[in-house]
Amino acid sequence: MKPYSSLKSILAEFFPLHRTLASDDHDKTLEIVGSYMPDSSNYTIETYAPLTPVWTWKVPERYVVHEAYLETEDGERIVDFKDNPLHIVSYSLPVDKVLSFDELQPHLYFNEKRPHTVPWVFKYYERDWGFCLPKNTFDKLPRDRKYHAVIRSEFVTDSAQGFKVATAVVHPEGGPNPEAGEFLVQAHTCHPIQANDDGAGVVSTIELARRLAENPLPRGSMSIRFWFGPETIGTIAWLAHNESLIPNLRGGIFMEMTGNKNKIAWHHTRQHNHLLDQITHYQLRNIEHEERDFAAAPANDERVINGPGVNVPCISINRWPYDEYHTTDDNLDIMHENMLVGAAQIAEEIIRIYASNYIPRRTFRGPVFLSGHGLWVDWRENWALNRAIEKIMMRFEGQHTVFDIAEQVGLDYWTRARVRRKIQSERICESASHPIGGSDLVGQIANLSHPKS
Ligand SMILES: [Zn+2]
Numbered sequence: 001m002k003p004y005s006s007l008k009s010i011l012a013e014f015f016p017l018h019r020t021l022a023s024d025d026h027d028k029t030l031e032i033v034g035s036y037m038p039d040s041s042n043y044t045i046e047t048y049a050p051l052t053p054v055w056t057w058k059v060p061e062r063y064v065v066h067e068a069y070l071e072t073e074d075g076e077r078i079v080d081f082k083d084n085p086l087h088i089v090s091y092s093l094p095v096d097k098v099l100s101f102d103e104l105q106p107h108l109y110f111n112e113k114r115p116h117t118v119p120w121v122f123k124y125y126e127r128d129w130g131f132c133l134p135k136n137t138f139d140k141l142p143r144d145r146k147y148h149a150v151i152r153s154e155f156v157t158d159s160a161q162g163f164k165v166a167t168a169v170v171h172p173e174g175g176p177n178p179e180a181g182e183f184l185v186q187a188h189t190c191h192p193i194q195a196n197d198d199g200a201g202v203v204s205t206i207e208l209a210r211r212l213a214e215n216p217l218p219r220g221s222m223s224i225r226f227w228f229g230p231e232t233i234g235t236i237a238w239l240a241h242n243e244s245l246i247p248n249l250r251g252g253i254f255m256e257m258t259g260n261k262n263k264i265a266w267h268h269t270r271q272h273n274h275l276l277d278q279i280t281h282y283q284l285r286n287i288e289h290e291e292r293d294f295a296a297a298p299a300n301d302e303r304v305i306n307g308p309g310v311n312v313p314c315i316s317i318n319r320w321p322y323d324e325y326h327t328t329d330d331n332l333d334i335m336h337e338n339m340l341v342g343a344a345q346i347a348e349e350i351i352r353i354y355a356s357n358y359i360p361r362r363t364f365r366g367p368v369f370l371s372g373h374g375l376w377v378d379w380r381e382n383w384a385l386n387r388a389i390e391k392i393m394m395r396f397e398g399q400h401t402v403f404d405i406a407e408q409v410g411l412d413y414w415t416r417a418r419v420r421r422k423i424q425s426e427r428i429c430e431s432a433s434h435p436i437g438g439s440d441l442v443g444q445i446a447n448l449s450h451p452k453s
Pocket residue numbers: 191197326
């Protein structure tokens with residue numbers, strides 16, 4: 001794994017590339033992403049042959065643009081693909097025609113609200129050809145002239161030059177636990193020369209992978225699978241080729257548009273009140289945020305992961321909406337390191353609770369001899385926790401998860417982590433006389449009641 005100075009610096013490496021569905025620059029992007037993923041995560045790129053049926057879809061062809069420009073009949077160049085790949089509609093058909101302005105106009109795209117920008121337009125499936133240009137340029141085009149439209153593009157169906165996605169897996173302490181299954185984190189790599197959508201989600205996901213590799217989840221937790229590729233069709237093609245993974249997927253987060261200066265938003269799972277929703281809700285309770293229904297705009301791969309025949313509970317995290325969306329203004333200038341890292345942190349905290357959550361079962365009788373097991377909490381130091389212990393001990397009947405119990409008795413899940421940091425910073429040993437708190441206490445009593453082999 002290459003070290004990095006900032007997430008923005010990784011983003012800057014692949015930002016300018018023409019990263020459309022299946023393309024040489026998309027391949028390069030997946031290579032760059034892989035170079036920053038943890039060495040232990042077995043980052044793997046899969047290739048699917050173009051036109052292979054994948055569920056009700058088919059794998060797209062590789063798109064190659066040799067040359068593309070629009071000029072007036074007398075050779076005055078208006079836009080050129082060389083200057084910016086957004087100047088052509090993604091997956092434009094080839095064209096070489098002289099047209100009147102009226103014939104040309106249906107093939108021109110601009111953004112009314114941001115007249116200085118070039119918009120990003122794609123026609124992957126209802127294929128046509130087209131050019132994208134600033135509204136300001138469009139307004140100045142002479143209406144009485146003829147235009148020469150040239151797009152020399154190619155759709156490659158050679159199976160060796162297929163459509164690519166990448167995955168990697170970070171395991172908990174001690175290796176995978178097949179019973180616990182996997183949690184999926186996705187970000188997409190397919191928007192040419194745009195930063196927030198979704199290069200931002202990609203680098204936030206890299207940061208998340210690094211954190212979970214450096215400080216693994218506790219033994220017995222879920223493994224975390226990371227996925228990078230083109231939106232929607234990428235996930236469909238991947239799952240259609242890996243259906244055996246579906247029963248092991250226990251939840252997911254789709255990360256996108258995480259770098260602009262906006263509060264975080266999250267979208268519910270399709271189940272709406274799933275444990276993953278509850279944990280996300282809990283985790284964001286003290287942070288200003290927006291909460292939306294499943295598949296509210298902007299909807300993405302959660303519609304595949306949490307969709308028909310898959311239905312793995314999946315939330316989405318983003319900082320949408322933003323005015324620069326799908327234009328040349330979505331660039332590195334609107335990316336903020338603290339926003340990119342902040343989104344990774346939120347996802348990390350949700351995963352740390354969700355992926356290590358389990359249902360403890362009592363094997364003891366009678367109240368637990370707390371001080372005999374180093375679990376006694378001094379009421380002078382933590383009254384609430386001292387009072388909660390009775391209630392905790394009543395909740396190991398195989399109905400509640402560790403997270404539920406902490407919620408029911410009103411304990412902060414993360415108290416424990418803060419106390420541990422404090423103790424470490426004071427350089428004194430942790431002992432039973434120090435207050436312990438949160439679900440960790442629940443977990444410790446639970447372990448006592450149900451020792452794991
Ligand atoms: Zn988009």
